[in-house]
Amino acid sequence: MEGSLSSAERVVKTVCQLCVGGCGMNVRLKDGEIVGVEGMKEHPLNEGILCPRGAAAADYNSSPDRLRHPLKRDGEGWKKITWDEALDTIASKLRDIKGEYGARALAVCIGMNMLLGGAATVGLLRRFLDVYGSPNYFSVDSLCFRPRIIANILTFGKFPVAVxxxxxxxxxxxxxxxxxxxxxxxxxxxxxxxxxxxxxxxxxxxxxxxxxxxxxxxxxxxxxxxxxxxxxxxxxxxxxxxxxxxxxxxxxxxxxxxxxxxxxxxxxxxxxxxxxxxxxxxxxxxxxxxxxxxxxxxxxxxxxxxxxxxxxxxxxxxxxxxxxxxxGVIIASRPHLKSLRLYEHLKEKPLGEDQYPLAYSVFGRMIGEGQGMVLPDVILTGNPYPVKAMIISGSNLVVTWPNSNKIKKALQSLDFLVVMDIFMSETAKLADIVLPAATFLEASDITDMYGFNYALPYVMLRKRTTRFAESLPDGEFWLALAKRMGYGEYFPWENVDEVIEYLLEPSGLTLNLLRDEKPGGLPYGSVRYDQYKESGFRTPSGKAELYSETMKELGYDPLPAYREPLESPISTPELAQDYPLILTSGARSLGNLHSQLRNVQRLRKISPEPTAEISPTTAAEYDIRDGDAIVVETLRGVINTKARVTDDIVANVVNIPHGWADANVNLLTSEAPGDPVSGVPMLKAVLCRVRKS
Ligand code: SF4
CATH class of the missing domain: 3.40.228.10 (Dimethylsulfoxide Reductase, domain 2)
Structure with a gap:
């Protein structure tokens, strides 16, 4: 796995995970410390190039703000504890919760980094929940691109991607x-x-x-x-x-x-x-x-x-x-891996499945998780049943989920909250136990998403290149917690490497091949052109379903139907009199990733502060000048930010990026299900008003 530069320096080939890209990355190490990162020239995706985020990976990894040890809430502050104490406390509390309220009272939610973590990492978590008996697994997918996956599977029986x-x-x-x-x-x-x-x-x-x-x-x-x-x-x-x-x-x-x-x-x-x-x-x-x-x-x-x-x-x-x-659009095959799921342990479906059945399974094929947007109400009301504990990993819900005030209130009302993260996020600040997570440079797993994201049939192993303080890879945490709970018979592995070996069995790949013989990855599988001519479509009719009987049977429109945004000058004209502008959020920046990376100084220069973009005509209407401090308000809340007057945004629209804790646009957004099929919220269009501070 290593190529040598000098006697003291070595290179490990791994995968960048600071966005969904998965670029090949050479990590230079000296005495176990990362001294630099470069793009991997032979990687077919990035061909030697790293974007500014990837290039800043070493700074991110060695940030002085990182969590170093497990922490336990101690009054208004925190007490440093050992991993043993953390695992014992969590195991004991989970047993109590299950005894008093049933297993489904535990919900687990993971963010993008963890979701990208790989088959072993996510598989171990899902297996843990299966054995524990809770169906309530949620991820960033509750507000991400699940609608398009369902739509393509319903239409074609598969999810092809553009090339x-x-x-x-x-x-x-x-x-x-x-x-x-x-x-x-x-x-x-x-x-x-x-x-x-x-x-x-x-x-x-x-x-x-x-x-x-x-x-x-x-x-x-x-x-x-x-x-x-x-x-x-x-x-x-x-x-x-x-x-x-x-x-x-x-x-x-x-x-x-x-x-x-x-x-x-x-x-x-x-x-x-x-x-x-x-x-x-x-x-x-x-x-x-x-x-x-x-x-x-x-x-x-x-x-x-x-x-x-x-x-x-x-x-x-x-x-x-x-x-x-x-x-056009095509699919590429991915390695066939073993599943870690133990479905036979599950007695019910996750929260949200009853309202959004297609978000859980389409044509009997599992997409496989609940709709997390229902969680705040379920936690706050106990309806349809109590959810009393959550484990959140790599997800800063308080900043990245809509209606932040409500999600914060819900998390504060839990009996027990564990947050595993790299930094003390706004969400971690609410936890009873905070666990220091490993970064992508400190955890191994299989990277097989290239087919799904880019129709690129390729597979590579992301490798643990270094360690930081007492941080632990998520996969190792779930394995350790399972053993602490007495689930050893279902978790016979000593470490994540053994799990990776197990998962790879049906693929013909091995850990040794991916780690030592082909550390830069290898082509795997194929791109399927004209697939429908050979095998038709995996839909009930065997054809591409422009009209969907399945949709009709479920009470949805069988043809693509337009619905006005829930709040708009047309659907809610009275509201629009008080809130005449359209707020859109979620645009990406190269200087950060959702709520992450703002503490990396070289990236902060790219995106130094939160702003609200408005057009010159809209700004003039409200007597706002470029750089003015302004207040933006919706039915949910109010934030203070800075105006950026630009003709790069269409008039009557206010564009505010997400992920900033100090000008959190999600104080303004709503968790109400925008899309009736998937339950994904309408973060791209709600009504707002602006004024000078
Ligand atoms: S953050 Fe940049 S370097 Fe890393 S995977 Fe994404 S595009 Fe590639």
Whole structure:
């Protein structure tokens, strides 16, 4: 696993996990300490390049703010305790909770870093909960891109991803890859150099939007209406792939009828995008082959029509003949791993499953978790049953989940809260026990998400390169807690490496191969072009379901239907008189990642402070100048921040980034289920008002 530089220095090849990218990273070590990181040239994803976040990994890892030891609440302060005491306390408390309220009174919630942690890390946690008997596992997925996964599985029986690097027309829809996915941005620009057309749909004029052939700036939350407008033009002007439609789809006639009212003029009225631009986008997308739509990480999901927008986009790919095509959308196989789940122990489904059954399983295939947005109410009311304890790992709910005041109140009312994290987050400050987590540079696991994220059939082992104080990898924590609870018969492994070996068995891969022989990873599996021609679709009809009987049976609209945002000048005109502007949140920055990395000085320079972006016309209406201290208010709360007046944002919209504890936009947002299918909240469009401080 190591290549030598000098007698004292060595290099370990690992995977960056400071975003979903998974770039290959060379970590230089001297005397067990990290002395530098570089991009791994031979890695097919990043080809030697690290973005500023990845390049700052060593600073992040050695931050003086890191948690060093387990801590126990001691009055207003904290008492340092040993891991033994922490594990004994947690095990004892979990036994008490189970005895008094039942196993389901424990909920576990994990954030993005932990979710990216890998099959062993997440698998051990899920196995622990199975044996304990609680179905209540939640993750960042409760407010992330679950709607599009459900939408694609319902339409195609699978979740294909866009491959813009081979495309001749790329639509970036609510996507600013320069900030969220620099590796994707490089691939898109590469396609551009080869002559691909670029269309950006985003209320903000981002850097990449300035380079685009067409930039449309829709009203936040209306993307589904825009997609229906595109379908109207493509079907009305017969720009679709008639052979694919007749041979491989069901419901085309109903779809055609359904989108008739969404003329470009009608869609323009709803979305603010000019009708001629809607026509132009539709024509360019449908007539340039291959073409693909790359959705932003959450921009379309966190709306009232989140699921249906993704359904419409899936249908756009299908009827233009871009499914399973290079440069369109495709899937790549991933290694077949053993499962650590013990379903036979589970007696019930998680909270939220009754309201959002498709968010739990589609066509009998498990997506497999509850909808965490129901948790605050369940904790506060005890309805339908009490949830009394939580273990939260790598998730700063108080800052990153909507309606922060409510989630904070809910967490404060728990009998027992454990938070495992790298830093003392706003959420950790509420805990009874705080545990020091290892970073991605200090924990090993299988990285097999390249197929899922980039249709890149590749696998690599993320490796433990160093240790920090008493921090522990999450996987090791769940293994140790399981043994402390007396679950040893279900957890026969001594360490996470043994679990990785176990998981890899069906794949033909081994720990030794990934760690020692192929430390930089290896191609694994294949990309499946024209898969539907060979094996059809894993849907009830065996075809791409433009009209979904499954949706109809469940009481949802079987065709992609637009819903106005729950709060908008159209759906709630009275509220709009008091709160006339649209607040949108969640745009990414290269200088941080959700609530993380703000304590890394070199990254802080990229994104030094929280601001609220407003257009010059909107600013003038409220007598606000660039740099003014302002107050932003919604029905949920109020924050103080600084105005950034820019014509890069569409008028009447206020854009506030998330993740800042001191100007927390989630004090303003709502956890109300925006999307009725997935329960994902409407973080992209709520009503607000602004004034000078
Ligand atoms: S894009 Fe940056 S943060 Fe993301 S994995 Fe690559 S180097 Fe790390």
């Amino acid at each position: 813009p690097q081979n495309s001749n027309c790329v639509i970036l829809w609510g996507h600013n890859p320069d900030a969220s996915s620099p590796v994707a941005a490089r691939k898109i620009r590469h396609a551009r150099e080869n002559g691909a057309k670029l269309i950006v749909i985003d209320p903000r004029r981002t850097g990449i939007a300035r380079e685009a052939d067409i930039h449309a700036q829709p009203r936040p939350g209306t993307d589904c209406a825009l997609a229906l407008g595109l379908l109207n033009v493509i079907i009305g002007e017969k720009l679709y792939d008639a052979e694919f439609v007749s041979g491989y789809t069901v419901g085309f006639d109903r779809l055609a009828e359904h989108v008739k009212p969404f003329t470009p003029e009608k869609a323009s009225e709803i979305t603010w995008v000019p009708a001629h631009t809607i026509r132009e986008i539709a024509r360019v997308f449908a007539t340039t082959k291959p073409s693909c739509i790359v959705q932003g990480y959450n921009a379309l999901d966190q709306t009232t029509s989140g699921f249906q927008t993704s359904r419409a986009i899936a249908i756009l790919h299908a009827i233009t003949g871009n499914l399973d095509q290079p440069g």
